[in-house]
Amino acid sequence: MDPALIFSADAEASGTDRRSLALSCRSGKLVRLRPGVYMQADDWQKLPPWERQRARIRAAVEQVPGQRVLIQQSAAVIWGLPVIGDSPEVLLLAIHPTHGRRRGNLRWTERRLLEPVTMRDGVPVTSRAHTVLDMAAYLNFERAVPAMDHVLRPDPDRGLPALRKEQLRELAEHLPDSAKRLRALRVIDFAQVLSESAGESYSRAVLYRHGFPDPELQHEFATTAGRFRTDFYWPGHKLAGEFDGSVKYGRGKAGIAPSWDTLLREKRREDAIRATGVGFVRWSWNDITRPPQHPEALVQRLVRAGLSQSRHR
Known part of the structure; x- marks a missing residue:
C-alpha cells in the first residue's frame, strides 16, 4: 500500500495551518513532495528510489x-515498468482541443490514444501496451528497451499478464506517423523475454548501439562446482558477461549493498565459470551510463x- 500523502488544504480543514506543516518539514518530521503536499519523513526514508x-x-x-x-514515463512508474534515469516532469495527456502546455513540473502533451484510458491503483493512466509504445516512439532506443522487455514477461507481483509482440505490432500501426511507427517496431523486434532485469535490457541495447555481436542470453555452464547461468555469453569469443545491479534503475541513487555471503x-x-576456459566481464550501472570513450565504460571493458565491434552500427 502506498504511504499516505498529507495535503495542506486537508490539514487546514482539520485545524492545522500551513505554517505548522512548514515547521514540521524544517524539523525533519515531514518531507515536502511538491508545493502543498507532504509525507511523513519515516515513510519517505523507507521507500526505495523508484517508489x-x-x-x-x-x-x-x-x-x-x-x-x-x-502518459509515457509517468504512466510507466504507476504500472511498475522500468524507467531509466530521473524524469523531473510529470507527463499528462492533453485532451483535444487543448494543446501541450507546462505548469511547474507538470507537462500536458497531445497523444493519439491507442487504447482506452484505464485506472491503475486509483490513478488514470494510458494502457500498459500504449505506455510502452509511447516510450518506444518518443524516447531513445536504450531507454525504451527495458520497459518493452519487461511487458513480454508476466508480472506476478502486480497480477499482470505478458503482452505478445503481435499485439504490440498491431497497436503500433496506429501511432501518428511513420517515423514513430518505425521507432516503435524497432524496439518491439529487438525486445527479448529472456532479459531478466532493467540493467540487462539496457546493457543489451548499449551493446547493439555500439556494434557488438548479439550475445546468447541466460547461457548455462556446467562446471565442477555445479551449473551456473550468466546474463550474456559470446560463444565465438568464449566470453561471459554479467550485469551487477546494485542500484535498480539508474545512476547515482542509493544502492542495495550485497551481503558478504x-x-x-x-x-x-x-x-568456476573461468575454470572452463571462458573469460568473464562484469559491469554496473555506472559503467553502462559512462561515455563510451571512458576507460571504465562498458564499451571499453568489452x-x-x-570482443570486437564488427556488426554494422
Whole structure:
C-alpha cells in the first residue's frame, strides 16, 4: 500500500495551518513532495528510489484538478515498468482541443490514444501496451528497451499478464506517423523475454548501439562446482558477461549493498565459470551510463576483453 500523502488544504480543514506543516518539514518530521503536499519523513526514508518517484507522481496527480491522465514515463512508474534515469516532469495527456502546455513540473502533451484510458491503483493512466509504445516512439532506443522487455514477461507481483509482440505490432500501426511507427517496431523486434532485469535490457541495447555481436542470453555452464547461468555469453569469443545491479534503475541513487555471503557466492561462481576456459566481464550501472570513450565504460571493458565491434552500427 502506498504511504499516505498529507495535503495542506486537508490539514487546514482539520485545524492545522500551513505554517505548522512548514515547521514540521524544517524539523525533519515531514518531507515536502511538491508545493502543498507532504509525507511523513519515516515513510519517505523507507521507500526505495523508484517508489519515491511514484510518490511524487501520485502527489501531482491527486493535487491537479480536472483532466489528469498519466502518459509515457509517468504512466510507466504507476504500472511498475522500468524507467531509466530521473524524469523531473510529470507527463499528462492533453485532451483535444487543448494543446501541450507546462505548469511547474507538470507537462500536458497531445497523444493519439491507442487504447482506452484505464485506472491503475486509483490513478488514470494510458494502457500498459500504449505506455510502452509511447516510450518506444518518443524516447531513445536504450531507454525504451527495458520497459518493452519487461511487458513480454508476466508480472506476478502486480497480477499482470505478458503482452505478445503481435499485439504490440498491431497497436503500433496506429501511432501518428511513420517515423514513430518505425521507432516503435524497432524496439518491439529487438525486445527479448529472456532479459531478466532493467540493467540487462539496457546493457543489451548499449551493446547493439555500439556494434557488438548479439550475445546468447541466460547461457548455462556446467562446471565442477555445479551449473551456473550468466546474463550474456559470446560463444565465438568464449566470453561471459554479467550485469551487477546494485542500484535498480539508474545512476547515482542509493544502492542495495550485497551481503558478504552474496559476494562470496558470486566469486566462487565466477571462478568456476573461468575454470572452463571462458573469460568473464562484469559491469554496473555506472559503467553502462559512462561515455563510451571512458576507460571504465562498458564499451571499453568489452573491447579489452577481446570482443570486437564488427556488426554494422
